[in-house]
Amino acid sequence: MRYDFTPLFRSTVGFDQVGRLLDAALTAQDSAPNYPPYDIERTDENAYRITMAIAGFGQKDLEITQQDNVLTVKGERPQPEADGVLYLHRGIAARSFERRFTLAEYVNVKAASVENGLLIVELQRELPEAKRPRTIAINGSGPQRLVKKAA
Numbered sequence: 001m002r003y004d005f006t007p008l009f010r011s012t013v014g015f016d017q018v019g020r021l022l023d024a025a026l027t028a029q030d031s032a033p034n035y036p037p038y039d040i041e042r043t044d045e046n047a048y049r050i051t052m053a054i055a056g057f058g059q060k061d062l063e064i065t066q067q068d069n070v071l072t073v074k075g076e077r078p079q080p081e082a083d084g085v086l087y088l089h090r091g092i093a094a095r096s097f098e099r100r101f102t103l104a105e106y107v108n109v110k111a112a113s114v115e116n117g118l119l120i121v122e123l124q125r126e127l128p129e130a131k132r133p134r135t136i137a138i139n140g141s142g143p144q145r146l147v148k149k150a151a
Contacts, residue, residue, distance in 0.1 A: 048124075
């Protein structure tokens with residue numbers, strides 16, 4: 001299903017890539033892998049946390065990279081050897097994965113940790129000083145009013 005985002009762009013400038021991003025997200029939603037499961041939390045106004053359930057993966061099996069605005073989390077485990085073990089049920093996933101997250105501008109990875117089978121990636125938005133809101137002084141040469149003080 002395709003959406004037309006043209007009405008959104010009538011009062012905005014420079015957001016044309018947002019339409020492409022939303023369209024790509026909507027079309028990829030049905031084909032997106034669902035392993036491993038994850039949560040995305042907003043922990044503060046400019047802080048986020050991604051938590052992934054990675055049971056069976058250790059630190060040495062994981063790789064986290066950030067290139068431009070894409071965060072990639074890869075997990076690769078060597079396939080367990082049979083060793084003559086007869087499994088009646090094998091429900092613990094041992095498959096490799098690669099999950100990508102598109103990050104907004106100025107969002108960077110601050111820390112990553114593994115605890116209790118969860119990978120926790122802390123993200124922080126850091127706006128440069130030049131990008132922060134600033135107050136603009138209004139100068140004018142128009143008529144000035146004199147304000148009389150009450151005596």
